[in-house]
Amino acid sequence: MPTPLGTRRRMRAAHDGRLLEPILAAYPGFCAQSRSYIFLAPPSFSCQTLRLCLPSVGSLLGMILRPLGTIIAFALVFAPGCGHAPALPAGPAMPVVSVSQPIRRDVVDYIDYTGRTDSPNSVDIRPRVTGYLTKMPFTEGSDVKAGELLFEVDVRPYQAQLDQAEGQLKLAKARLKLAQADNALAKETSKTPGAVSVQDLNKYEASEEEAMAAVDAATANLETFRLNRQFCEVTSPIDGMVSRYYFTLGNLVNQDQTLLTTVVSLDPMYAYFDVDERTLLRIRNAINEGKLFPKEQGEIAIMMGLQGEDGYPHEGVVNFINNKVDPNTGTLTLRGMFKNPKPASGVRLLSPGFFVRVRIPLGEPHPALLVTDRAVGTDQGLKFLYVVDAQNKVQYRRVTLGALQEDGLRVIATGLEPDDWVVISGLQQIRPRIEVTPDRLPMPIPVAEAAAAAESDAAEHGAAAKTPAPAQPPAKPAATEDDKPTAPPADKPVDGKPGPAAADTAPAAQNSDGTAGTDKR
Numbered sequence: 001m002p003t004p005l006g007t008r009r010r011m012r013a014a015h016d017g018r019l020l021e022p023i024l025a026a027y028p029g030f031c032a033q034s035r036s037y038i039f040l041a042p043p044s045f046s047c048q049t050l051r052l053c054l055p056s057v058g059s060l061l062g063m064i065l066r067p068l069g070t071i072i073a074f075a076l077v078f079a080p081g082c083g084h085a086p087a088l089p090a091g092p093a094m095p096v097v098s099v100s101q102p103i104r105r106d107v108v109d110y111i112d113y114t115g116r117t118d119s120p121n122s123v124d125i126r127p128r129v130t131g132y133l134t135k136m137p138f139t140e141g142s143d144v145k146a147g148e149l150l151f152e153v154d155v156r157p158y159q160a161q162l163d164q165a166e167g168q169l170k171l172a173k174a175r176l177k178l179a180q181a182d183n184a185l186a187k188e189t190s191k192t193p194g195a196v197s198v199q200d201l202n203k204y205e206a207s208e209e210e211a212m213a214a215v216d217a218a219t220a221n222l223e224t225f226r227l228n229r230q231f232c233e234v235t236s237p238i239d240g241m242v243s244r245y246y247f248t249l250g251n252l253v254n255q256d257q258t259l260l261t262t263v264v265s266l267d268p269m270y271a272y273f274d275v276d277e278r279t280l281l282r283i284r285n286a287i288n289e290g291k292l293f294p295k296e297q298g299e300i301a302i303m304m305g306l307q308g309e310d311g312y313p314h315e316g317v318v319n320f321i322n323n324k325v326d327p328n329t330g331t332l333t334l335r336g337m338f339k340n341p342k343p344a345s346g347v348r349l350l351s352p353g354f355f356v357r358v359r360i361p362l363g364e365p366h367p368a369l370l371v372t373d374r375a376v377g378t379d380q381g382l383k384f385l386y387v388v389d390a391q392n393k394v395q396y397r398r399v400t401l402g403a404l405q406e407d408g409l410r411v412i413a414t415g416l417e418p419d420d421w422v423v424i425s426g427l428q429q430i431r432p433r434i435e436v437t438p439d440r441l442p443m444p445i446p447v448a449e450a451a452a453a454a455e456s457d458a459a460e461h462g463a464a465a466k467t468p469a470p471a472q473p474p475a476k477p478a479a480t481e482d483d484k485p486t487a488p489p490a491d492k493p494v495d496g497k498p499g500p501a502a503a504d505t506a507p508a509a510q511n512s513d514g515t516a517g518t519d520k521r
Helices: 005-025 056-070 158-187 200-229 277-288 446-466 500-505
Strands: 036-040 049-053 096-100 103-118 122-125 131-135 150-155 233-235 241-242 260-265 269-276 301-305 316-321 330-337 355-372 377-379 383-386 394-398 400-404 409-414 421-423 437-440
Touching: 103 400, 158 200, 200 233, 269 277, 269 355, 277 330, 277 355, 301 330
Parallel strands: 096 437
Antiparallel strands: 036 049, 096 421, 103 269, 103 355, 122 260, 131 150, 150 233, 241 260, 269 330, 301 316, 301 355, 316 330, 355 409, 377 383, 383 394, 383 421, 400 409
């Protein structure tokens, strides 16, 4: 009975496998006991074994090589050993991070805003009469007193009108005097029956009253012309600093229209800033709870800093709070008042229009935890810290930030304990729950670090400035034709070395293997 095709194929594969077994046994990695071949992955991969069953290999090779009539032995390079995995490479070292415990001290909560300074009194100087400028006795940009003369308009037309008004008043008074005399005479004559009619008496009395009214009108007219004459002298209504000349001598200025200059007062100085509703409610609640006490009714202590200044050295009070919140911005305007004295030999520090920083303290000092600001991370708008626990594993802590202090430390309101070790550097190299090697250091203070760096730079620059420059060697005289060295012959050796021509014709150096040598520098 013929053997089935499937059985013949399995027998042939087994026979081919037995033929290959002596050949494969000569290679390292073949395990004769398990009749399998172990393939070890390179070290860059995870250690694993790939077993190729010999019957399958023999069947495959028999199908490929049988038509050729021979079996070709092939060499495979594998890692030595029989069923033993190589040692795993050492894992990466744990990252070293700097950690510090938070600083605990008393701080005062505050809120910072920006604003602009403004003058309590600002006046636009305009003429009150029309005419031509004849005098400008003040100095541009100088301090002036109230009532000090700034400009003068030509007074001659107004002086003539004043003189005319005075004459009209005298005329009216003279007519009044005549009317009074006629009326008195008529009254005396009327005592004789039939001497003066009643109608004439009334006329004399009316004439006297008319003359009195004319005197009053002339007096008022005279006062008008006297004011016009006074208005020819344009004076400063306040104490302050005057601006420049907007018009010079000889120019025509119009009554109540032409701007001649401006005068602003400088002491005290106002600072206007806008406070949001949330902070405004917080301040009012602090006042109602007794945590924030105003100096006087409606006055809250504030501090101010200028451009280029460290901190907030200027102290003042809030002397005005607007009566309405702006619905477009959701803010309320506040005004601070600050002293701006003039030194005995100097100028005032503040001027209207300065950009200022305003700080409002909220409450009394209280204990708080502080860390360097560079230790704080941001995660989609939320603030966090990395903390190393007792097992040296990194833990993620979400925190609530407070105010940034003047020394560069940040107040941590919630989310941190006094004995926590906070990661202060290398935040990009770590992630939660990984093990690290902590390097425990004191909490760095940015301002102190900056000051130390500045002192170090100053010391280095000072040392460099004190180091004398190296002396320059004296200049050599120019060589003459006789002094110039002569080149040796091309084929003559120099100091035991072959000349240039000989060097060019010398054979090139060779390595030990006979190849041309190369410069390995």
